[in-house]
Amino acid sequence: MTTSRPTTRRTLLKGAGVAALAVPLIAAPAWATGFDPKPGSDGVGDPLFPTLGNGGYEVVHYDLTFDFTPVTYDFTGVVKMNARATQDLSAFNLDTDGHTIESVTVNGRPAQHALSLGKSGQELTVTPAAPLHKDTPFTVTVAYRGNGKAPRAGLTGWRFGSDGGFASAVQSSRADTFMPCNDTPSDKATWTFHLSAPEGFVAAANGELTGKDKRADGSTVWHFALRERMPTELLGIAVVKGTYLYGTSHTGLPLRHVVPQGQEDKYGPIVARTPDHLAWLEAKFGRYPFSVYGLHIYDGYSDALENSTLTLMGTSWFKLNADGNPTYENTMVHELTHQWFGDSVTPNDWQQAWLNEGPAVYYAALYSEERGWSVMADKMKATYAKLDAIRASDGPPGLPKALGGTNIYDGGALVLYALRQHVGQRKFDLIMGQWPRRFKDRTVTSEDFVKHAVEMTGDRSVDAFLRDWLFGAKNPPMPGHPDWTTAA
Incomplete structure (x- = not known):
């Protein structure tokens, strides 16, 4: 925001003669100028997490510098957030949890700041030295420090391995345990990272590795850039004793994986399945929507999570089933499907989460069926039998009462x-194939999907059909399977 030197009484008289005496020398009231700064809200009204995120601004870019010490788990950080005001702002909030805030500036000027307890963590309220005008770009820089194992007010996103390092698993509301941010899926941004790792450790993050700088103490600063927009819930940073394995997809997409140090022979053949998985999914959804992909396999995590461009999976996944089949590939396909459904096309709020998980489960089941490991209809019939009871207790697929069900x-x-x-x-296939192409890099709702399905088919009956299935209290009859019933 540019400012001009205030006009004084002396310059008015010099430039305008006697007529200048008629000019009032008081500031115009807010109603006259249209400038009426107020605090942004401390939440965006997500149906499942009303206090997640913050109002009054949109983030354009995050730049995170993170200096971590393994074993002690101490860290210092500086996050620079480029944003745009969506209203006249006198103050605004960031989500944070468990950090000591060292300093805050807005547009390079020191800003007042205060921490308070929120419902899912803490709120950092920032009051700029001068209020911000609507549609004005601004930059917030927060310097902070903490410890990965320190108590948090809410849930933590830190996952610790046997190596003394960590990986982040922050879905759905835990990115604030790593950095002050606008922690809501509705506010996607581009990212750059600068992560330090001591000798013997490597750093990993979303996006492409753009460079490394060696420091005098033997540590290395790793620089990464994610040029596609990502919500905070897909933050994937790590400092671990790991090895990078590289490759390319069948179409030339760069692949980089991080596997446990010393276990390259075990996990190398597993991550080498990725090009075939990509080819199988690209035939359905079109080109992979990011510029790099890979797996991070880590013993500090027991689940699987679709962090943008770098899926995080625990070491415990990779076992053959009773028939000797590598059915863990179903999970690899599940998380890779999320790169289109959830990472590139992101639900606007957490009540739309079926838009992520439904396709990931569906296509993993299809992949398994095509390899003769399972029968999709059997899986769907079993789900149909129990879903009525789940609709009653947990809500229907399109209106869940909580996440993870x-x-x-x-x-x-x-x-x-x-x-x-x-x-x-x-x-x-037309509906599902065009969805990630049409809404790439955007946030969406169930209403968008219903409308999209009607437009792709030209069939207006699809509207009521999908609404019954997504929002109804009971399962509708399954087309083609009149014998399917719900469990008593």
Whole structure:
């Protein structure tokens, strides 16, 4: 925001003669200028997490400098957030949890700041030296420090391995345990990272490795850039004793994986399956939507998480099933599907989470079926039998009462299976294939999906059909399977 030197009485008289005496020398009231700064809200009204995120601004870019010490888990950080005011702002909030705030500046000027307890963590309220005008770009820089194992007011996103390092697993509301941020899926931004790792450790982050700088103490600063927009819930940073393994997809996409140090022979063949997984999914959804991909396999994590461009998976996943089949590939495909459904096309709020999990479960089941490891119809029939009870207790797939339930995952896949039965394979493939192309890099809702499905099929009956399946209290009849019933 540019400012001009205030006009004084002396310059008015010099430039305008006697007529200048009629000019009032008081500031115009807010109603006259249209400038009416007020604090931004301390939440964006997410149906499941009302206090997540903050109002009054949109983030354009995060630049995170993170200096971590393994074993002690101490860290210092500086986050620079470039944003745009969406209202006249007198103050605004950032989500944070467990950090000591050293300093805050707005546009390079020291800003007042205060920490308070929120419902999912802490709120950092920032009051700029001068209020911000609507549509004005501004930069916030926060210097902070903390310890990865320190108590938090809310849930933590830190995952610690046997090596004394860490990996981040922050879905859905835990990015604030690593950095002050606008922690809501509705506010996507581009990112740069500068992560320090001591000798013997490597750093990893979302996006492409753009360079490394060696420091006098033997540590290295690793620089990464994610040029596609990402919400905070997909933050994937780590400092571990790991080895980078490199490759390319069948179309030339750069691949980089991080596997446990000394276990390259074990995990190398596993991550080498990625090009085939990419080819299988690209045939359905089009070109992979980011500029790099890979897996981070870490013993400090037991689940699997679709961090943008760098899926995090625990070491415990990679075992053959009773028949000797590598069914862990189903999970690899599940998380890779998320790069289109959830990472590139992101739900606007957490009540739309079936848009992430439904496709991931569906296509993992399809992949398994094509390899003869399972039968999709059997899985869908079992889900159908129990989903009525789950709708009653946890909400239907499109209106869940909480995250992480069968209604979102298997129930979301069942909605897609029913849609395929209703419209036929060709039209279903059109719906699913065009969705990530049409809404790439955007945030979406269930309403967007319903409208999209109607437009792709030219069939108005799809509207009511999907609404019954997504929002109804009971399962509708399954097309093509009149014998399917719900459990008593």
